[in-house]
Amino acid sequence: MRVLAALTASAVLLAPLAAAVPASAATRPATVPKEAVEVKVKKILDGDGFDVVTAKGATVRVGLLEADAPEQGYCWYDEAVARLKKLLPEGKPVYVLPQKEAVVQDDRILVYVWTGQGSYVNGDMVRNGVAQAVSYYPEHAYTDWQFNEQLKAQLEHRGMWSGPCWALDTFDKRDTLVTPPGAVDTALSPAPVEPEVPSDASDATEWNSQPVPTTTATPATPDTDPGTDTGNDTGTDTNTDTGADTQAALLR
Secondary structure, three states: OHHHHHHHHHHHHHHHHHHOOEOOOOOOOOOOOOOOEEEEEEEEOOOOEEEEEOOOOOEEEEEEOOOEOOOOOOOOHHHHHHHHHHHOOOOOEEEEEOOOOOOEEOOEEEEEEEOOOOOEHHHHHHHOOOOEOOOOOOOOOOHHHHHHHHHHHHHOOOHHHOOOOOOOOOHHHHHOOOOOOOOOOOOOOOOOOOOOOOOOHHHOOOOOOOOOOOOOOOOOOOOOOOOOOOOOOOOOOOOOOOHHHHHHHHHO
């Protein structure tokens, strides 16, 4: 029943846009897909949602597909709203491209959007670091582009990627590197640690550039498995690789 209700709600929300006629080539910028529908911006709701009015006067609530902006109270919310208002002035025409299989979230139809001049809005928001790229199954036409734009924003430290946000609730905290307790990130290797009990000087051996065995290995008997520990290891052979034995023990 929930699935049926969701599909019914999607159909109701999408109906006004589905009935709209795509913008004519005479008025549509060359960068806008021919399937896009011309609407007018009625009101910006937040950093990734807004109301539009169709040519027939129907009001439809839409959101940016694959561009998730911070919610109110989170870092970069104000910047996201300001950016979207700049791109989509209220009362001005814009172009929206719904998907064949409607993507609805928070009672909004998620669409690709172009400004009246033909600029791609979803990518602009992600490229400037005021929205995160997100994907929905199945992937859509510009999914890879969105994540590519996000990578550029991260490398250039734009917007939410410019540094940690110290607000109580942070939007970009989800993608901020968290250092595990006990991890050392101030050096590539820890400083040497002195032994608690100093070694007896009599046990020290003179350093030699060539390793010289100090003991003679006992030949294995026919019944002895060469891969097992016969008990004859005095602990002096530091060149023995025990990694294979450790892995074998873990796999038993």
